[in-house]
Amino acid sequence: MAAPAVVVKRAYKYYGKKDKPDYKPVLEYLDMTVEKGIIYGLLGPSGCGKTTLLSCIVGRRKLDSGEVWVLGGKPGEKGSGVPGPRVGYMPQDIALVAEFTVRDAVYYFGRIYGMKTKKLAERFDFLTNLLELPSGGRLIKTLSGGQQRRVSLAAALVHEPELLILDEPTVGLDPVLRERIWEFLAEQARNGTTVIITTHYIDETKQAHKIGLLRDGQLLDEDSPEEILRRYDCNNLEDAFLKMALRQHELTHRRRSTLTGSPDVIPESSIVNDSRYQSREDFNVVTSSTDVLTSKEKPERIKNGKKGRYKAVLIKSIQQFSRHPGGLIFSILFPIVQVVAFFSAIGHDPRDLHVAVVNHEAAMSPLGIDICRNKSITYVAQREDETCEQYMLSCWFLEEMEKRKLFTIMYNTTAEAKHAVAKRKVYGALRFPQNFSDALALRVTEGHAEDDIVEESTISAWIDMSDHQITNFVKLQLHKAYEAFARRTMRACQKNEDLVQIPVRFEEPVFGVADAEIVAYMAPGVMVTIIFFLAAIVTSTLMISDRLEGVWERSAVAGVQPKEMLQVHIVLQSIVILVQTFEMMIVAYLGYKLPYKGSLVTIACLLFLQGLGGMCFGFLLSVLCSSYTLSFFIATGSFYPMILLCGILWPIEGMPNVLRLISFALPFTLPAKSLRDLMEKGIPFTNPDIYGGFLITIGWIIGTLALCFLRLRYRKI
Ligand SMILES: Nc1ncnc2c1ncn2[C@@H]1O[C@H](COP(=O)(O)OP(=O)(O)OP(=O)(O)O)[C@@H](O)[C@H]1O
Numbered sequence: 001m002a003a004p005a006v007v008v009k010r011a012y013k014y015y016g017k018k019d020k021p022d023y024k025p026v027l028e029y030l031d032m033t034v035e036k037g038i039i040y041g042l043l044g045p046s047g048c049g050k051t052t053l054l055s056c057i058v059g060r061r062k063l064d065s066g067e068v069w070v071l072g073g074k075p076g077e078k079g080s081g082v083p084g085p086r087v088g089y090m091p092q093d094i095a096l097v098a099e100f101t102v103r104d105a106v107y108y109f110g111r112i113y114g115m116k117t118k119k120l121a122e123r124f125d126f127l128t129n130l131l132e133l134p135s136g137g138r139l140i141k142t143l144s145g146g147q148q149r150r151v152s153l154a155a156a157l158v159h160e161p162e163l164l165i166l167d168e169p170t171v172g173l174d175p176v177l178r179e180r181i182w183e184f185l186a187e188q189a190r191n192g193t194t195v196i197i198t199t200h201y202i203d204e205t206k207q208a209h210k211i212g213l214l215r216d217g218q219l220l221d222e223d224s225p226e227e228i229l230r231r232y233d234c235n236n237l238e239d240a241f242l243k244m245a246l247r248q249h250e251l252t253h254r255r256r257s258t259l260t261g262s263p264d265v266i267p268e269s270s271i272v273n274d275s276r277y278q279s280r281e282d283f284n285v286v287t288s289s290t291d292v293l294t295s296k297e298k299p300e301r302i303k304n305g306k307k308g309r310y311k312a313v314l315i316k317s318i319q320q321f322s323r324h325p326g327g328l329i330f331s332i333l334f335p336i337v338q339v340v341a342f343f344s345a346i347g348h349d350p351r352d353l354h355v356a357v358v359n360h361e362a363a364m365s366p367l368g369i370d371i372c373r374n375k376s377i378t379y380v381a382q383r384e385d386e387t388c389e390q391y392m393l394s395c396w397f398l399e400e401m402e403k404r405k406l407f408t409i410m411y412n413t414t415a416e417a418k419h420a421v422a423k424r425k426v427y428g429a430l431r432f433p434q435n436f437s438d439a440l441a442l443r444v445t446e447g448h449a450e451d452d453i454v455e456e457s458t459i460s461a462w463i464d465m466s467d468h469q470i471t472n473f474v475k476l477q478l479h480k481a482y483e484a485f486a487r488r489t490m491r492a493c494q495k496n497e498d499l500v501q502i503p504v505r506f507e508e509p510v511f512g513v514a515d516a517e518i519v520a521y522m523a524p525g526v527m528v529t530i531i532f533f534l535a536a537i538v539t540s541t542l543m544i545s546d547r548l549e550g551v552w553e554r555s556a557v558a559g560v561q562p563k564e565m566l567q568v569h570i571v572l573q574s575i576v577i578l579v580q581t582f583e584m585m586i587v588a589y590l591g592y593k594l595p596y597k598g599s600l601v602t603i604a605c606l607l608f609l610q611g612l613g614g615m616c617f618g619f620l621l622s623v624l625c626s627s628y629t630l631s632f633f634i635a636t637g638s639f640y641p642m643i644l645l646c647g648i649l650w651p652i653e654g655m656p657n658v659l660r661l662i663s664f665a666l667p668f669t670l671p672a673k674s675l676r677d678l679m680e681k682g683i684p685f686t687n688p689d690i691y692g693g694f695l696i697t698i699g700w701i702i703g704t705l706a707l708c709f710l711r712l713r714y715r716k717i
Pocket residue numbers: 015016026044045046047048049050051052053092
């Protein structure tokens with residue numbers, strides 16, 4: 001009896017959760033034995049569990065109960081080489097990076113196994129001839145389904161493994177090519193390679209040494225095709241399969257009607273049960289293969305495997321990134337576009353704001369409302385008794401308004417002016433009373449003034465308050481216009497102009513500048529959010545696409561560990577984040593002259609760490625989400641609260657206490673504040689206001705990475 005390469009014992013596998021109604025076994029009491037050096041054809045209808053069984057054999061999924069032995073060890077055990085270089089696995093999906101060329105795809109797996117470039121080139125030429133591969137420079141994404149399948153098969157064969165596991169390798173291929181592939185597999189088997197192959201073409205399996213017929217997760221029978229035909233007294237395998245299926249149906253039916261307990265347990269006699277292999281000792285007795293675990297052939301290749309794997313994954317990631325123009329543009333140009341957009345759009349005064357004016361004072365003058373255009377008018381005249389005569393001061397006020405970009409449109413009546421506001425032609429309406437200048441003179445010079453004097457010297461304003469920012473701007477400019485107007489009047493009357501100033505004087509600011517700009521306030525928050533988001537989106541997208549395309553899975557079967565994939569990604573992404581950090585700083589500090597007092601190195605470090613934080617958040621999204629859509633929903637759903645609560649849109653001092661506490665724990669609040677303090681106050685890193693932001697960022701990096709590793713470790717597979 002030939003030694004077995006693969007033994008599966010009493011295997012049970014379930015998907016989903018126990019308490020759900022559709023919780024039923026995908027593999028059920030399954031026994032299977034594949035001797036070394038044979039081709040084992042695994043046949044079965046769609047959904048019967050073939051792929052699940054293969055993924056348990058290559059160590060990507062775990063059985064719920066039962067055992068799997070592969071090449072003398074248990075898949076996943078240290079030193080077993082499975083997953084790893086002893087197996088060549090071609091999954092049902094193409095599982096190749098779409099941006100790979102044909103050559104890259106084959107070389108990628110060769111490099112993982114530590115193959116030298118010369119050997120790889122020879123092997124590539126050989127496989128190109130055997131499988132009629134398209135030209136080596138063609139991109140995978142431009143190939144037909146059949147061509148992609150052949151490249152995928154070549155990738156599984158490249159390192160001449162001991163065990164080949166091929167999930168439907170011949171689907172959609174030309175019959176002549178199929179025949180050639182089978183001939184090649186037969187030759188490999190003669191040379192000692194074990195092949196497990198699933199196929200839908202029952203005819204094909206006649207060439208296998210042994211076939212196993214799988215239905216509803218149960219292996220109905222397994223033996224050589226000739227023996228199966230003889231046992232079931234049939235001329236072809238289809239009929240034999242049909243007979244087995246009918247028998248299985250009958251047995252299940254009978255069992256259901258006779259057994260009251262354990263309806264799911266099939267009597268052992270009804271399915272294949274090889275009682276030879278009950279333990280590692282039995283297995284080794286049968287296979288005489290403790291040596292399999294420690295064999296001499298075991299692998300030199302494994303020794304240098306780690307270096308090869310890192311190299312392979314690094315080259316893959318660079319190719320993936322560099323051949324993806326969208327990704328490149330997004331990563332390199334987007335930070336510049338974002339920062340330029342921010343500085344170009346935010347903080348500038350609104351322009352072309354028009355205000356309706358009803359000037360009763362001017363209207364009553366001999367020149368009417370055009371009097372304000374007359375430059376020869378004397379507005380203020382000093383009398384001999386040193387009192388001041390004032391005339392048409394409303395014109396001065398309007399001049400001050402225009403200097404502040406509030407342009408006036410004259411109306412005859414208040415009703416017309418208010419109507420213009422209601423129609424949104426103007427942002428507000430002002431009315432100057434008929435005796436404005438005289439009443440104002442009395443109001444200022446007299447110690448007391450009657451109500452009618454106060455009324456006559458008051459400008460009425462009706463403002464459109466529906467736009468918060470514009471309203472504030474109009475109000476502020478009116479205040480400023482009034483202050484300038486009042487000072488001008490006092491100056492003209494040779495009086496102390498500070499008298500009209502509110503009796504509070506704003507001295508030299510402790511931090512910042514007197515007329516602080518909103519841009520300088522918002523910029524730190526905007527910069528930390530941009531760099532965080534970009535890294536999170538790029539990372540989650542790359543990782544999810546690797547997973548969805550099956551590249552992650554296939555690389556794992558080839559022996560690449562998740563942490564190796566992550567480490568390579570971290571290195572590459574860190575370089576990208578570094579570039580993004582410099583780009584943003586150059587645009588902000590050099591291009592837009594954003595003021596800063598603190599150390600630029602500390603600023604760069606904080607931005608870089610924020611990028612790393614975003615990258616780790618992207619990792620977390622990619623391991624939590626099974627699709628782009630879900631990751632997009634979670635990303636958008638989490639980013640908005642983070643931005644809203646971080647204090648750049650509204651001060652956290654105005655939030656309820658609980659929300660304030662939450663906002664401090666978020667990744668933008670304290671880092672944005674630290675960056676602002678660094679820029680405006682220039683305080684050193686040792687100040688808690690600065691290192692607090694660093695600590696939160698580092699906390700997020702550690703927290704999200706820890707969650708990723710926990711998720712990867714305890715995910716049910
Ligand atoms: N991750 C999963 N979660 C839940 N159910 C799954 C999962 N993967 C497979 N299944 C279910 O398990 C059953 C067996 O699937 P499997 O892919 O192993 O079948 P298969 O024989 O390879 O089918 P096919 O030939 O169509 O690929 C199917 O009913 C499938 O829907």
